[in-house]
Amino acid sequence: MERVRQAPTPQDAVPEPVPTRHGAVAESGENYLETIYVIKERNADGIVRAVDVANELRFSKPSVSRALGLLKDKGLITIADNGAINFTPDGRVLAASVFERHQLLTVFLQHTAQIPSDLAEKDACRIEHVVSEQTMHGIKQYLKDHGLL
Numbered sequence: 001m002e003r004v005r006q007a008p009t010p011q012d013a014v015p016e017p018v019p020t021r022h023g024a025v026a027e028s029g030e031n032y033l034e035t036i037y038v039i040k041e042r043n044a045d046g047i048v049r050a051v052d053v054a055n056e057l058r059f060s061k062p063s064v065s066r067a068l069g070l071l072k073d074k075g076l077i078t079i080a081d082n083g084a085i086n087f088t089p090d091g092r093v094l095a096a097s098v099f100e101r102h103q104l105l106t107v108f109l110q111h112t113a114q115i116p117s118d119l120a121e122k123d124a125c126r127i128e129h130v131v132s133e134q135t136m137h138g139i140k141q142y143l144k145d146h147g148l149l
Helices: 028-043 050-057 061-073 087-112 117-127 133-145
Strands: 018-020 023-025 078-079 085-087
Touching: 018 087, 028 050, 028 087, 050 061, 050 117, 061 078, 078 133, 085 087, 087 117, 087 133
Parallel strands: none
Antiparallel strands: 018 023, 078 085
């Protein structure tokens, strides 16, 4: 008698955390790193504090503080005595990678699927955490080949 395969559950669709030398980083951790990266780029002085992250994400300061503590424990950020958040070398690489994936996916969705920018941004934010490096390489090459980069 042949066994019937079960349909995947929502838990099966949850992406695995991104492995780093310092442990796995979940989607939420990647979002925090990307947010810190964006704020650092936007601020003339490059200084980012927990309150800036909380305001940007519209999360409570205690929630942000807990998340930042986890990123610090994983060796991805440091927090100075004055509260300034800085990337470790590994943290900067991961944050820049998430940011680049987000940007590339947004452009790709807008230009290939004619998705409005607000929806492309929202969808890119979801996709950036699960897309493979091979797929991202292909998307980047496509955008270069079509003069979109």
